[in-house]
Amino acid sequence: MTSLQDPSLSVPAPPKGDRGGSIGLARNLGLVIALVILCIVGVATAGDRFASSDNVLTILRLAAVVGVISIGMTFVITGGGIDLSVGAILALASVWATTTGTQAMAGDVHWIIMVFSAILVGAACGTINGLLIAYGRIVPFIATLAMLASARGLAEIIADRKTQIIRDQGFLDFFGAEPIGIPVIVIIFALVVAAGWFLLNRTTFGRRTFAVGGNPEAARLAGIKVQRHTVYLYALLGTTCGIAAVMLMSRTTTGSSTHGTLIELDAIAAVVIGGTLLSGGRGTVVGTLFGVLIFTTLTNVFTLNNLSTSAQAVAKGVIIVIAVLLQQRIANRKT
Amino acid sequence: MATPLLEMRGIVKEFPGVRALDGVDLVVRAGEVHCLLGQNGAGKSTLIKVLAGAHGVDDGTILWEGEPVTFADPQAALRTGVATIYQELDLVDGLSVADNVFLGHESSRGGFTRNADMNRSARELLKTLGHPEIRPTREVGSLSAAGKQIVSMARALSRDAKVIVMDEPSAVLDPDEVKGLFRVVDDLRAAGTAIIYISHRLEEIRRIGDRLTVLKDGRTVAGDLPAKDTPTSELITLMTGRTVSSVFPRRTTPLPAADPLLSVSGLGRAGEFADVSFDVRPGEIIGLAGLVGAGRSEIVETVFGARRAGHGTVTVDGHKLRNGAVDAAVAAGVGLCPEERKSQGLILDDAVYRNISLASLGRFSRYGVSTEGAERSAAREAARSVDVRPDAPDRVIRTLSGGNQQKVVLARWLLRGCKVLLLDEPTRGVDVGARAEIYALVRQLADSGVAIVVVSSDIEEVLGLSDRVLVIADGAVVHDGPSDAIDASGVLDRILATHEHQKEDVA
Numbered sequence: 001m002t003s004l005q006d007p008s009l010s011v012p013a014p015p016k017g018d019r020g021g022s023i024g025l026a027r028n029l030g031l032v033i034a035l036v037i038l039c040i041v042g043v044a045t046a047g048d049r050f051a052s053s054d055n056v057l058t059i060l061r062l063a064a065v066v067g068v069i070s071i072g073m074t075f076v077i078t079g080g081g082i083d084l085s086v087g088a089i090l091a092l093a094s095v096w097a098t099t100t101g102t103q104a105m106a107g108d109v110h111w112i113i114m115v116f117s118a119i120l121v122g123a124a125c126g127t128i129n130g131l132l133i134a135y136g137r138i139v140p141f142i143a144t145l146a147m148l149a150s151a152r153g154l155a156e157i158i159a160d161r162k163t164q165i166i167r168d169q170g171f172l173d174f175f176g177a178e179p180i181g182i183p184v185i186v187i188i189f190a191l192v193v194a195a196g197w198f199l200l201n202r203t204t205f206g207r208r209t210f211a212v213g214g215n216p217e218a219a220r221l222a223g224i225k226v227q228r229h230t231v232y233l234y235a236l237l238g239t240t241c242g243i244a245a246v247m248l249m250s251r252t253t254t255g256s257s258t259h260g261t262l263i264e265l266d267a268i269a270a271v272v273i274g275g276t277l278l279s280g281g282r283g284t285v286v287g288t289l290f291g292v293l294i295f296t297t298l299t300n301v302f303t304l305n306n307l308s309t310s311a312q313a314v315a316k317g318v319i320i321v322i323a324v325l326l327q328q329r330i331a332n333r334k335t
Numbered sequence: 336m337a338t339p340l341l342e343m344r345g346i347v348k349e350f351p352g353v354r355a356l357d358g359v360d361l362v363v364r365a366g367e368v369h370c371l372l373g374q375n376g377a378g379k380s381t382l383i384k385v386l387a388g389a390h391g392v393d394d395g396t397i398l399w400e401g402e403p404v405t406f407a408d409p410q411a412a413l414r415t416g417v418a419t420i421y422q423e424l425d426l427v428d429g430l431s432v433a434d435n436v437f438l439g440h441e442s443s444r445g446g447f448t449r450n451a452d453m454n455r456s457a458r459e460l461l462k463t464l465g466h467p468e469i470r471p472t473r474e475v476g477s478l479s480a481a482g483k484q485i486v487s488m489a490r491a492l493s494r495d496a497k498v499i500v501m502d503e504p505s506a507v508l509d510p511d512e513v514k515g516l517f518r519v520v521d522d523l524r525a526a527g528t529a530i531i532y533i534s535h536r537l538e539e540i541r542r543i544g545d546r547l548t549v550l551k552d553g554r555t556v557a558g559d560l561p562a563k564d565t566p567t568s569e570l571i572t573l574m575t576g577r578t579v580s581s582v583f584p585r586r587t588t589p590l591p592a593a594d595p596l597l598s599v600s601g602l603g604r605a606g607e608f609a610d611v612s613f614d615v616r617p618g619e620i621i622g623l624a625g626l627v628g629a630g631r632s633e634i635v636e637t638v639f640g641a642r643r644a645g646h647g648t649v650t651v652d653g654h655k656l657r658n659g660a661v662d663a664a665v666a667a668g669v670g671l672c673p674e675e676r677k678s679q680g681l682i683l684d685d686a687v688y689r690n691i692s693l694a695s696l697g698r699f700s701r702y703g704v705s706t707e708g709a710e711r712s713a714a715r716e717a718a719r720s721v722d723v724r725p726d727a728p729d730r731v732i733r734t735l736s737g738g739n740q741q742k743v744v745l746a747r748w749l750l751r752g753c754k755v756l757l758l759d760e761p762t763r764g765v766d767v768g769a770r771a772e773i774y775a776l777v778r779q780l781a782d783s784g785v786a787i788v789v790v791s792s793d794i795e796e797v798l799g800l801s802d803r804v805l806v807i808a809d810g811a812v813v814h815d816g817p818s819d820a821i822d823a824s825g826v827l828d829r830i831l832a833t834h835e836h837q838k839e840d841v842a
Contacts, residue, residue: 203703204696211693214682221641221679222694222747223665281684 030326031274031290034319038297046304055300057183061251063296064189065244065260070267070274070288071196072240077268077276078200078283079233080213081133081140085147086241086267089125090260092155093118093245098164098255111171118249119242125151126238130231148264155257164255175250185247192243197285209233213280269316270295273323294319338401340365340529341417341498346395348381353737353764355381357553359395361531363498368520368530370540370562373550374574374627374792379533382550383500386531387419388412418491419500424483428476433457435475436490460489464519481512488519499523500531505539517543535627537567549573571827575794583799584778590802593617594653596786597669597755599638602647607633608810611647615755615786620777622801622818623790624826630810631790632674635757638788639671640664651755665694670748672741674759674790680744681732688714688728690743694751717746721776738769745776756780759790774800794823808833 042050049055069086076083096102097118106113125147132143166172175184200206208229211219220226248259272278273294274287295316302312341363348356356378363369373379384390388406397404399415406412412419426435433453434441442449442456457471466485469478475486484504491499501520505513520530520543534540540547544562548555549570556573595614603609608630615621623631636642638649643659650656657663673679681690691714692699699710715728721742723735732740741761748756758777762770777800781787791797797804798818806814806829814821814829 202705202707204700204705205703207689207696207705210685210689211682214685215678217679218682219693220661221639221671221673223662224693224696225662281682 028275028284028286028290031287031294035290035294035297038294038301042297042301042304045301049304050301053181055304057186059293059296059300060186060189061183062299063292064183064185065247065251066263066266066270066296067189067289067292068192068240068244068247069237069263070270070292071192071285072237073267073271074196074274074276074283074285074288075200075209076140076233076237077271077278078213078280079209079230080216080280081230081233082268082278083126083129083140083144083234083237084264085125085129085144085151086237087260087263088148088151088155089122089238089241090245090248090263091257092125092151092158093121093242094249094255094259095155095159095164095257096121096255097245098166098249099158100164103167106168106171111168111174114166114168114171114249115246118245119239122238122240122242122245123235124238126235126241127231129238130234133234134227134230152257159255159257161257166249166253166255172250172253175246185250188243188247192240193285193289200283200285205232210281210283213283215281266295269320273320291323337364339363339398340400342398342401343386344396344398346382346385346397347393348385348390349393351734353766355553356385356392358555359550359553360555360558361548362558363529363531365497365529366524366527367545368524368532368543368562370544370547371531371533371550372540372547372570372574377550377574378553379550380502381553383419383421383502383533386412386417386498386500388417413494413496416495416497417500418494418496418498420484420487420491420502420504422502422506424480424487426475426483426486428474430475431472432461432469432475432478432486432489433471435486436460436471436493438490440494456493457489460492461485463492463522464488465515465522466519479512480507481515484508484516485519488523496528498529498531500533502533503535504532505534505536513539537570567831568824568827572823575792575823583796584775586778586782586802588782590616590619596652597638597788598650600648600650602634602637602644602649604633604637604642604645608637608807609646611805611807611812613805613812613815615788617754617784617786618781619803620781620787620789620801622797622804623788623807624794624797624804625792625807626830627792629807629830631807632759633810634807635671635759635788635790636673638664639669639757641671665751665753668752668754669757670694670751670753670755671757672744672748672759672761674763676737676740676744676764681740683733684731686729687718687723687732687735687743690732691717691728691746691750694747713750714746717750718743720749721746722772736766736769737764738766738773741765741769741773742776745773749780753785755786755788757788757790760792761789762791762793762796794826798823798826806830 069090073083073086097114102114102117129144129147132138133140136143177184200209208219208224211222211224212226212229216226245259249255270291271288274284274289274291276283276287298315298319299312302315339362343359343361346356346359347354359378359382361382371379371382381390385392386406388409388411391407397406404415406415406417427438430438433450436457437453442452454471458467461467461469461471464485469482469485475483478486488499504516508516520532523530532544540562547560547562547565549557549560551574593616596617597615600612602611611634613621623634625631633642637644640656640659640661640663648655651667651669654667656667677683682693688711692710699706699713711728718728719726723739723742723746732743735743761773761777765773777787777789789797789800798821801818803816804818804821804826805812806826808830813833
């Protein structure tokens with residue numbers, strides 16, 4: 001506190017390139033170190049099985065689905081909200097895009113129909129979330145909890161609790177391809193990260209997101225349409241859920257009402273350990289990317305060492321707590 | 336005379352950038368109702384928090400029955416015998432009356448609460464307070480505001496409090512409930528408890544107060560005045576008078592004749608204000624004077640579209656504004672510097688330049704993509720034109736002083752290039768030096784053709800800045816005329832005239 005009373009002590013500017021968090025470089029440095037430590041452990045315990053280009057691609061493929069959702073989640077949380085329904089939306093989108101009806105239409109016209117329907121379903125669910133929260137004034141936790149229940153229920157009804165196999169070879173070939181040695185879904189993930197970073201840090205949309213999350217009343221009195229912006233944020237996240245559904249459909253060659261179960265927890269955890277404040281107003285896409293990579297690398301190292309998923313879960317929990325404790329420390333030092 | 340129960344001497348409390356208390360003296364005797372008067376921002380809230388142990392002090396002494404004490408934390412204050420009843424009552428709605436009364440010092444044996452025991456004691460306390468009808472097992476959330484207040488008082492009594500601080504207890508009560516409150520206060524006084532009573536309503540202070548202390552700008556400007564006999568005009572002068580007289584920059588050129596830029600007609604909101612009409616020409620400054628709670632802030636917020644008008648219209652430059660739409664007002668060239676700067680005006684953890692450009696984001700983007708460099712330099716320019724110190728656009732705005740934060744909000748609307756500026760309490764929490772700078776800025780803006788509306792509790796400030804003044808009392812315009820044709824006491828007379836009416840209505 002004392003340092004604040006001395007005007008000569010200047011508060012460091014947010015470093016260029018990461019406008020999002022004033023936490024900035026120091027914060028991301030911690031994430032880089034965490035990832036490096038995990039890689040060292042991976043090499044030490046699994047050797048070449050870990051440090052092969054095949055394995056790196058495995059990690060990235062694993063990261064892609066939850067990663068795309070986490071980027072959308074970064075926007076919603078930075079804007080002061082939360083969304084628990086992402087996994088259910090993903091499931092509904094995957095089921096909708098793989099019904100016999102949709103597949104028949106895709107067979108007649110083009111497989112792109114399946115992609116569009118998944119993304120449209122995702123965007124529509126997100127928009128409903130946003131409308132309920134912004135105009136219905138339901139707290140985000142409850143509104144999206146309701147969406148979680150009903151979207152997955154609807155997916156079960158449509159699929160009749162059966163796994164729907166994708167028969168369109170064109171779809172599978174396109175998303176299963178590896179141009180220049182990199183899987184298409186990893187390329188899509190990279191594009192989403194780049195687009196997300198640009199949108200949050202270099203556009204008026206991003207600036208409004210920070211303002212709406214940081215102080216909605218001040219944003220409103222500055223002439224920003226806070227309610228409309230909130231709808232956009234949830235619609236954006238719904239869209240990323242649709243994209244993630246397409247990616248998961250190609251990885252599993254199925255659409256299923258059980259897709260994406262509990263993925264909301266992984267996404268929220270990745271966003272938070274990345275340095276985005278749960279209370280809103282501060283967010284970083286780069287941090288979220290690191291958060292996703294740390295979690296998936298951890299899973300990979302555990303799998304290579306034949307450790308149980310239960311042990312993984314414990315390790316994840318510990319990492320979340322350490323990350324949030326660190327985040328609070330840094331935040332306290334700042335204010 | 337006996338040793339006072341509580342004596343505070345030279346209390347100083349500093350926050351980053353502002354000295355909230357700057358030498359407060361307060362002497363309270365057993366068995367008296369001691370009233371604390373002062374404008375918003377005078378330091379009453381901070382003083383209460385010091386008494387409650389929620390804030391430490393930076394200087395000064397507190398004597399309890401003649402012995403020096405420190406209130407290190409709320410528990411220490413309660414143990415000594417000071418209980419505080421906050422304005423927004425700190426009760427847990429989901430718990431029963433008895434649970435709330437004994438919250439933090441529950442009667443228990445071996446970790447199990449003794450509910451029967453607590454219910455019995457709570458019933459006793461409620462009976463003492465003259466409210467046996469409140470059942471101890473009732474859920475607090477189901478009680479009226481008055482009932483909740485009684486529960487808070489029972490809690491204070493359960494702590495054996497010798498001093499009870501009441502922060503505007505009547506603000507949430509209807510006239511009948513206020514009478515009930517006074518009965519309880521009279522009983523407590525008769526039993527030897529000291530009450531520190533805070534209220535803006537002078538007639539209440541007359542009715543139940545014994546002595547009073549007036550705070551202004553974090554200082555005691557008068558202590559030990561008789562509550563019943565001190566003339567109202569003297570009290571208001573003490574509260575609103577200037578400790579350091581500021582120089583108001585006067586108009587140098589006559590106001591050019593022009594059509595009104597802002598036209599407010601028959602504006603009203605149920606329960607807040609009614610039938611407010613005024614025109615503001617380019618370059619003109621209109622002042623809204625009145626006491627706290629008269630409806631001034633509500634009026635400017637409704638003009639701005641932050642509240643929906645029940646009646647009436649707002650016209651800017653000949654175009655009617657959409658009701659209840661801030662974005663329409665901003666698009667039409669209206670700007671508001673809100674009353675609560677921190678909660679309504681600023682994104683506290685964001686950089687200065689980003690707070691300035693907040694209302695002009697569209698200008699600094701092409702197809703939605705920010706043109707960061709242009710934004711930064713324009714915001715910096717705007718910050719310099721109002722002389723924000725330090726000249727560091729990347730600094731987090733939380734660390735700036737109140738005056739400089741206010742200048743940032745002004746710079747936001749300068750950058751936006753607005754035609755109509757609404758200023759709500761522009762100098763609250765601003766030190767004297769920065770005040771003069773803000774006055775000069777307002778003058779400069781008006782001279783450049785902006786139409787300005789100023790709201791302030793400081794009557795001298797309203798009169799000094801404005802060309803024309805509207806006096807607001809209880810949601811109605813009671814006077815409308817040129818500022819140089821009326822003085823502070825004239826404004827007070829018009830406010831008091833309305834209050835006298837009110838008193839007759841209540842009685």
